[in-house]
Amino acid sequence: MTPDLSRLLRPKSIALFGGGWAVNVVAQLKKSGFAGEIWPVNPKRADILGVPCLASIDDLPGVPDASFIGVNRDATIEVVDRLSAMGAGGATCFASGFLESESEATGGADLQARLIRAAGAMPILGPNCYGLINYLDNVTLWPDQHGGLPVETGVAIVAQSSNIAINMTMQARGLPIAYVIAAGNQAQVGASDIASALLDDDRVSAIGLYLEGFGDIRALEVFAAKARARGKPVVAIKIGRSDKARAATMTHTASLAGNAAAGSALLKRLGIIEVDTIAVFLETLKLLHTLGPLPGAAVCSVSCSGGEASLMADVSGGTALDFVEFATPQRAALKTELGPLVTIANPLDYHTFIWGDVPRMTRMFSTVMAETFDLTVFVLDMPRADRCDPSGYQCAVDAIIAAKALTGARVAVLASLPENMSDHFTRQFMDGGVAVLHGMSEGIAAIAAAIEAGRMHAVAPEPLLLSQEGPSNTSILSEAASKAALSAFGLKIPRAASALSIDDLMQQAVALEYPLALKGTGLAHKSDAGLVALDLSDASSLMAAAERMQGVAKGYLVEEMIVGGLAEVLVGITRDPTGTFLLTLGSGGVLTELLADTASLLLPATRSDIETALNSLRIGRLLEGYRGKPAADIHALSDAVLAICAYAAANADRLSELEVNPLIARAGDAVAVDALIRLNDAEHNKETHP
Incomplete structure (x- = not known):
């Protein structure tokens, strides 16, 4: 309580x-x-x-x-x-x-x-x-x-x-x-x-x-x-x-x-x-206090300089800000007010032709604010009062505040440098209901944060999956045991057999269909030790691969090769020190470390959360179908991830981490071809790091 x-x-x-x-x-x-x-x-x-x-x-x-x-x-x-x-x-x-x-x-x-x-x-x-x-x-x-x-x-x-x-x-x-x-x-x-x-x-x-x-x-x-x-x-x-x-x-x-x-x-x-910095923290709080979360991402930048307009566009690149075009009536009204020499675009450079004419500036600013945009931002740096006379800029202050009062629009003033907006002018704007943002990069980050705040769901998420278990001795399940454990929760795995000797391996392989994959057991990082052989097309190639691993491998795992893969996905779940469980989705297989392409969710995760995360990855284009190839079955892929999550939920009191890499996404299903599970004080099927 x-x-x-x-x-x-x-x-x-x-x-x-x-x-x-x-x-x-x-x-x-x-x-x-x-x-x-x-x-x-x-x-x-x-x-x-x-x-x-x-x-x-x-x-x-x-x-x-x-x-x-x-x-x-x-x-x-x-x-x-x-x-x-x-x-x-x-x-x-x-x-x-x-x-x-x-x-x-x-x-x-x-x-x-x-x-x-x-x-x-x-x-x-x-x-x-x-x-x-x-x-x-x-x-x-x-x-x-x-x-x-x-x-x-x-x-x-x-x-x-x-x-x-x-x-x-x-x-x-x-x-x-x-x-x-x-x-x-x-x-x-x-x-x-x-x-x-x-x-x-x-x-x-x-x-x-x-x-x-x-x-x-x-x-x-x-x-x-x-x-x-x-x-x-x-x-x-x-x-x-x-x-x-x-x-x-x-x-x-x-x-x-x-x-x-x-x-x-x-x-x-x-x-x-x-947010990442104290400056953005304060600017975001100020924007939210003054205007609240933004209902959308449509932003208009208004300045009296082409340089400022260009810089706003450049600094906003890669953010949520969307500099949408003016509506047709707005464009026509602005053209009439500003004349033929001013290009009507967003970000807008309105030039200096109307500077000092407060009624005309108010009309023009009101036209910009009247419709289309979720936020209108005026880039305005004021002269320093100790060395200059800022009174010549009062016209812009008065016009912005007047236009805000006439339209009731969401309006902010942004100084490209934090020190270029004094407390005197800040208070004038804030008293007029205009948010003041100090610094271009900080201000743009604050606007992006306010857009994100407006997109937050109104419905509370499910309570988090938590474990109170602290660090303890851990053991790693063998690949075969890991796959079997996940399979019990609905994860699809290849047909496979385990063997301790080459003779036993060849006998077990008779029941499987070529091509096969052979893995030597006993080490966590099998590929690095040469304990993985793929696309073995017949018994002789299987025998040769097993002989090459002899002396290093403690045993063998042979599986039917999964063909028709469209993308390889990494699925990992780790217990964070806070007690939460982090689900990591990313590019799998050989691309895992190369691309470092991941998205993170906390458990429990919904199907919608998982599909949104998968689509955010670089391999999302492969999943959608790329260069004439069919699309992966995103529903089946999500089912596979949900099955892995179900195992984690059922074993939250013991699970330290698990990884399925790769989970091969195909046109009709998704199959896990490698898996590892680490449990706190696991008592069976142990395979520890050397």
Whole structure:
């Protein structure tokens, strides 16, 4: 159940424990104009910045809604225990040295467990975190400087790094921030719990997540479903893609970073928009706050420069932005307004002929906005006020805002360089309902993200397949055993026979039809060891192939060759450290490493998900039929993938990974010609790596 954070997030009274850090919190509360009660507890001081101090927690005049605990880690546990016993609304635990330091053998894990027990039902943020800022109600339970201002509505940001949270408050991009909350170690209250609570505030327009690990996957699912139901978009940065980043994450917040592909697949499945940089994160949140998710990809770029128009087209290449042509009435009206020298195209360079004529500029801009487009973007870089006079550009500002008011269209202004749009002009545009995007590449990425947000499904996906089993000793099933296990779930495999000797092999092969494939068993990577022979057309070629493998192979697997293949597909399922199962579809056979052509889904996956992923691959053209060849049976191919997924679901408690490569797609079916399954503590049919 999601904890009740209402008193902690919107307190009427705040207690503070500690020395210097508590002083900083009092300073921020006074600076922000917090209207509630402030109760510093410090036996060594008479007051903090004029606020009288209390000698002990027993002297509190009431039960605090929120507390900042800035004492050492052992004392933190004592204070939390006392606050919980009196029914306090919640606390933020500043001290470090808990689970995030466990690798240094400091006893942090035990201390964190004690902290959780002490808190009981009282919600706590952290430990190892700064706390929270509520710019809606002037609550700054925060022991450091920050750059935000009071707002009436805005976005909420939950970050697993306090320093990143501070940096985000310093933005000068016009983003109205309603809340900033540092999650720290998430010992008791996770980032998903915090984000779920923030959805309950009607003044919050969108949620931003800075994630170093996913924590409780079920809680994340609950949050995503709630966000979807409330119609509030969610944007996330998930770090930990590189080995070094994952190592840093483990020592920083004790979070489990997980696999980058699995993380991206998880966010996409839950309808959370993933971005890569803080700049794009902030720009996307700003666009979603101002305009919401875009209903489509039709975008018009308007500028007073051919260079800007061309650059917009180039930078947008490969994104979701679609610069559709003007409607015929628009084209005619624009031609009349702009004259014969202006080419009417999208992106549009309207030249300087009407510059300075606000009524005419307003008419032209209104014509552009009137129909056709899901978003109209004006490229506009303002002169710097310290060295230049930007007043000559006020005409464009006034005309854009006026045209927006006349049409009610979705409108954004984009400065090609972030520094070329001052806070003064940003506020003018934002007050007029015009989104302001700082930086061309960042702005285009934000527009693409808003398009993606508009395409998110309204229906919640099935709950994820999860396994709580951690790392353990694993064993690999032999190829024959792997295929047999998958065949029991409906996967089609070739007719085959196993043998330990050449004589036995030749006897077993009599029941099979040539051409045959021969594989030597005993090694995981058979091709590299010369233990695969294909297209064996008769008994003599089979005998010769077996003799070449003798001395290396521990046994033999002989199969009927699968002919008529149209494409080779890789199907892999791996258990991610987060407990989710990642389904990887890609180009198979010899093309696997060469093309690195893959698509990723999380289990369970639907037939529609699988077919969409298959069609997104480069080999999708082969599956559709290429250069006169027939199309593969996509339904049968999907059936094969679903059969593999069914095996994974049935064995989720033991499955570590499996791979079918290649799965040969044909005109009438799909056949698995190689397979490998790794299970935790498998007790039978073991074939381990040398």
